[in-house]
Amino acid sequence: MKLVDKHIDKKGEILVVGLGNMYVTPDSLGPKVVNDIEVTRHIINYLPQYVEEGTRMVSAISPGVLGTTGIETMEIVKGIVDNINPKLVIVIDALASRSIERISSTVQLSDTGIVPGAGVGNARNEISINTLGIPVIAIGIPTVVETAVLVNDCLDLFIGKLQDEAKSNDYLNQLKNEDNYEEIKEALVPNDYNLIVTPKEIDDLIENMTKVVAAGINGAM
Numbered sequence: 001m002k003l004v005d006k007h008i009d010k011k012g013e014i015l016v017v018g019l020g021n022m023y024v025t026p027d028s029l030g031p032k033v034v035n036d037i038e039v040t041r042h043i044i045n046y047l048p049q050y051v052e053e054g055t056r057m058v059s060a061i062s063p064g065v066l067g068t069t070g071i072e073t074m075e076i077v078k079g080i081v082d083n084i085n086p087k088l089v090i091v092i093d094a095l096a097s098r099s100i101e102r103i104s105s106t107v108q109l110s111d112t113g114i115v116p117g118a119g120v121g122n123a124r125n126e127i128s129i130n131t132l133g134i135p136v137i138a139i140g141i142p143t144v145v146e147t148a149v150l151v152n153d154c155l156d157l158f159i160g161k162l163q164d165e166a167k168s169n170d171y172l173n174q175l176k177n178e179d180n181y182e183e184i185k186e187a188l189v190p191n192d193y194n195l196i197v198t199p200k201e202i203d204d205l206i207e208n209m210t211k212v213v214a215a216g217i218n219g220a221m
Helices: 002-007 029-035 041-046 073-084 147-166 170-177 181-191 202-220
Strands: 014-018 058-061 088-097 108-110 136-146
Touching: 002 088, 002 136, 014 029, 014 073, 029 088, 029 202, 041 058, 058 073, 088 202, 136 147, 136 202, 147 181
Parallel strands: 014 058, 014 088, 088 136
Antiparallel strands: 108 136
16 A cells, blocks of 8 residues: 555556466466456446545456467557556566465565566566556566476475485585576576476465455555
């Protein structure tokens, strides 16, 4: 709520944008949150007598992904912003994490915008105040990791186990203290082994995260 109030007043119109692919479970967070957003713009415009005084205008859109629409997400969002003139955009997206522990357990909030697809090496045009001309708040939750991250984290756990058993080993201590992600990724990429991995219970995790994010946005609005 403080992040919203920092950029607009109590009556400023907000556009909520759910990024991602509805048909790919780990990437469906954004579109599913949009389905649970309490939109009010149409009611205020056409049935104002049924709206409490001071209700904020909220609209929502899930623009899909380039592979299914043929249109850059930034182009769709920019077109909508130019036509309905909101004062703020809230973007929700699933993220790729650099740690297994962060999957579905952290929520990233920022007002510096977002670059769709950057986490999986498929960066598109950024969505930010620089490209839209209005403030952008990004809400992201990690849902996947690369194989390189998985291997790096597992390597740390394995080294930790060996350290517990061996008590002391200078080489293992040095290896554990280093971040081996880049080296592991360099070994995996040429063979197309750097897969994107998600937990087997991702369906339940997405449903839970959808409720949390949607309730938070609706409450703030």
